[in-house]
Amino acid sequence: MTAMHAAVPGFTLPRIDGPPVSLDELLHDGPLVLVFAHADCPTSALTLRRLARLEHGSRLVYIFEEAPENAARLARRTGVAATVLAETPPYEVSRAYAVETVPTAIRIDGEGGIVGTVVGWDADGYGTLLDAVVPDGGPRRKPGCGARWTYEAAAGGLDDLEDMFERGWTDGLPVVPPTPERVEAMLGGRDPTLSHGPVPPAHGEATLQRVAACAVLAGCRPAYFPLVVAAVEAALDPGFNAHGVAVTTQPAGPIVVVNGPARETLGLNSGMGALGPGTRANATIGRALRLVLALTGGARPGGLDRATLGNPGKLSCCFAENEEASPWEPLHVERGFDPEATAVTVVAGDAPLSISDHRSRTPDELAATLAWAAAGQWSPFWWPMDDTSLFVICPEHAALFAAAGWSKARLRAAMFDAVQRPAGELRRGETTPFVKEAPDDTAVHKWTDPERIVLVVAGGDAGRFSAVFGPCDGMKAVPVTREVRWST
Amino acid sequence: MEYVSPIDDRTQDAVAFAARDGDLSGKRVVLVDITKARSAEFLDRVDVLLRERGAETFRIAKEIFSRPASREVIEEVAIHGDLAVEGLAD
Numbered sequence: 001m002t003a004m005h006a007a008v009p010g011f012t013l014p015r016i017d018g019p020p021v022s023l024d025e026l027l028h029d030g031p032l033v034l035v036f037a038h039a040d041c042p043t044s045a046l047t048l049r050r051l052a053r054l055e056h057g058s059r060l061v062y063i064f065e066e067a068p069e070n071a072a073r074l075a076r077r078t079g080v081a082a083t084v085l086a087e088t089p090p091y092e093v094s095r096a097y098a099v100e101t102v103p104t105a106i107r108i109d110g111e112g113g114i115v116g117t118v119v120g121w122d123a124d125g126y127g128t129l130l131d132a133v134v135p136d137g138g139p140r141r142k143p144g145c146g147a148r149w150t151y152e153a154a155a156g157g158l159d160d161l162e163d164m165f166e167r168g169w170t171d172g173l174p175v176v177p178p179t180p181e182r183v184e185a186m187l188g189g190r191d192p193t194l195s196h197g198p199v200p201p202a203h204g205e206a207t208l209q210r211v212a213a214c215a216v217l218a219g220c221r222p223a224y225f226p227l228v229v230a231a232v233e234a235a236l237d238p239g240f241n242a243h244g245v246a247v248t249t250q251p252a253g254p255i256v257v258v259n260g261p262a263r264e265t266l267g268l269n270s271g272m273g274a275l276g277p278g279t280r281a282n283a284t285i286g287r288a289l290r291l292v293l294a295l296t297g298g299a300r301p302g303g304l305d306r307a308t309l310g311n312p313g314k315l316s317c318c319f320a321e322n323e324e325a326s327p328w329e330p331l332h333v334e335r336g337f338d339p340e341a342t343a344v345t346v347v348a349g350d351a352p353l354s355i356s357d358h359r360s361r362t363p364d365e366l367a368a369t370l371a372w373a374a375a376g377q378w379s380p381f382w383w384p385m386d387d388t389s390l391f392v393i394c395p396e397h398a399a400l401f402a403a404a405g406w407s408k409a410r411l412r413a414a415m416f417d418a419v420q421r422p423a424g425e426l427r428r429g430e431t432t433p434f435v436k437e438a439p440d441d442t443a444v445h446k447w448t449d450p451e452r453i454v455l456v457v458a459g460g461d462a463g464r465f466s467a468v469f470g471p472c473d474g475m476k477a478v479p480v481t482r483e484v485r486w487s488t
Numbered sequence: 489m490e491y492v493s494p495i496d497d498r499t500q501d502a503v504a505f506a507a508r509d510g511d512l513s514g515k516r517v518v519l520v521d522i523t524k525a526r527s528a529e530f531l532d533r534v535d536v537l538l539r540e541r542g543a544e545t546f547r548i549a550k551e552i553f554s555r556p557a558s559r560e561v562i563e564e565v566a567i568h569g570d571l572a573v574e575g576l577a578d
Contacts (some may be wrong), residue, residue, distance in 0.1 A: 169494060183492040212496040244554030295494040440571030475554045
């Protein structure tokens with residue numbers, strides 16, 4: 001610990017749990033100790049956890065180099081309960097106190113003079129500074145980390161990618177900072193004030209400018225923006241029930257299916273690995289919709305998004321239908337749109353389950369394999385299910401149905417009929433009111449109606465792997481399709 | 489650096505809890521059934537406990553658990569209640 005006497009710079013900072021407070025107000029009650037820290041520093045976390053046990057009688061005031069919500073999270077994580085202040089860029093208070101390392105603790109006497117400083121974790125130093133006994137256990141000393149403002153000094157400018165994390169404008173992965181120039185390019189001359197209405201669950205207004213900011217953050221090219229807008233429009237249709245999908249404890253999220261000519265012009269992947277990584281349009285269009293719900297709509301995981309587990313597809317889930325490999329009308333045509341139109345369909349669902357079938361040689365066999373793969377959806381004994389099961393049929397499977405002359409309607413009917421069980425076998429664990437009341441020998445289908453089975457074709461030419469997305473149950477969330485409008 | 493925010497600042501305002509006065513005697517309490525499985529069962533028990541403490545209860549149900557309550561339901565809650573209890577489920 002070093003001792004010195006100097007007048008301290010004044011400041012006013014926001015508290016994480018109350019109105020802003022000034023140093024003068026804090027000093028009104030007597031001497032105190034300022035502790036500077038931030039969330040990316042392990043030594044800060046160590047120090048805060050140790051100080052949390054020494055707060056009584058010590059008048060600690062924490063200054064976290066974090067946005068208020070991140071500061072509150074750091075306080076919860078480390079258990080500190082004294083006054084916590086949040087300092088955001090350009091970190092004027094840290095600079096004024098020349099805090100180059102966190103944690104740094106500065107003891108200020110009643111007259112506003114600095115009477116002691118501890119840098120990093122130093123158990124003996126804190127013992128002297130706080131006039132307290134620091135319990136044994138854990139390291140006695142540990143070097144600190146660079147204060148956030150020193151990043152800026154070293155890099156010649158604030159790290160804008162880190163700034164996005166500090167603001168919380170992310171899904172956990174790095175994002176593209178939405179500078180005015182990038183957002184303007186994304187808008188492409190469209191009216192930024194145009195509104196698509198409130199986004200559940202927090203009802204932030206989806207102005208075109210905010211949607212464009214999310215598209216930039218997601219990494220979209222401006223050419224993708226009309227698809228993002230159409231996806232947002234579809235997700236905000238009351239039929240999709242974005243509120244329920246956003247806040248549910250289920251792992252569900254929006255799945256975006258693209259049909260029409262823009263699949264090719266924008267480079268969307270409908271072929272090999274269509275549900276996987278590797279294609280910018282797929283990855284960023286789906287991500288942009290998710291960011292609109294999470295940031296503009298406020299459905300942040302662990303906040304208003306209450307998903308127990310979630311699923312990796314909630315980062316992004318968007319693919320195009322392989323219309324060229326399909327023997328059937330494309331999804332958007334089936335849903336009443338022109339074949340030459342580009343359209344997006346949003347479906348509420350969760351993770352895809354792969355269905356391998358390399359042995360079936362008849363359409364009935366293959367229909368049964370596909371349908372029975374979904375028999376355990378939602379819960380193994382939850383029959384019938386009144387929600388959408390989105391099946392993605394691979395080209396080789398589709399070709400078998402095509403060779404047999406099966407229409408989409410016939411396949412749907414065959415799948416619906418294939419999966420039946422007597423009610424008596426389903427009365428276990430989580431089952432439906434229908435099954436509870438039905439006689440034992442009543443044949444129960446997996447779905448309430450063949451129309452609950454939605455079929456699209458996607459995937460590479462080789463390999464007999466189809467997939468089915470899990471449902472979003474009980475939401476009355478129906479698939480919604482919107483045509484993409486290209487003009488401004 | 490200047491950025492275009494994706495966030496509507498109006499969603500960032502903290503909403504404070506209403507004050508709790510700790511006395512239920514004579515209070516009108518609306519029990520809101522969200523219509524999910526076992527919500528009513530939960531509220532039946534809460535209903536008994538509230539009445540034991542001198543409260544007057546009133547039941548109302550949301551149209552569907554997975555959507556926000558309609559304006560009509562919210563207005564009914566406001567008309568009939570000093571307090572409200574929303575029943576979760578499962």
